[in-house]
Amino acid sequence: MGSWGTGNFENDTAADHLSILTDRLITEVADAMAGDPVGIEPDEYWGVAVPANLELLSLLARQGYVGASLPEAEVVQGWKRTYMAVWEGYIDKLDPSSGYKDERRTVLIRTFDELTELRKKEDSD
Template structure:
């Protein structure tokens, strides 16, 4: 077992734990996206809410300097974004949001996927 500092993630077991958490978050997104079931991605469905949350959590960990060993390729994340945002755009009007909220929410969704893609690119270096 290696320890290289006094921080919460500065040991082999802690790093392994972090990797397991990040892998779980990313694997959940990958599994839902691979299922090719657009209904799961609709904005009022669980994964329509949870996928951006998972990506935000991974990005927050990355931004804090806690890089996981395995991140998806940025191109994969870009594909996820196209699929996810496409479903969102086709279904959001059925929920009756205001135009302002739709613009703001869409911008946040796109920024979240873009942020994840950047983190994946940087982590691959």
């Protein structure tokens, strides 16, 4: 086992573990996005879990840990198009309170875009 510091994520085993975790988050999103669109409607489990997984990936990527993997930027943008089309087509059926719809849309778009930018930065480094 190689170590390069004393931190919890500064050794080969932790990097391998982090790779497994981030791969799982990515696979869950990929599976949800490839499945029945009903599964990613805003009041369904994956409608909530997909953006949560993406934000977790962003949080991990910002730490700069070895082993954290991210999906390709083009993949994230494809997910964004699919997810947002489903969200836009369904959100009004939930009769959201005033302002919620616009604020939530902003958060969702930012979530996808931040992950895209983190991947682009990773590619340019």
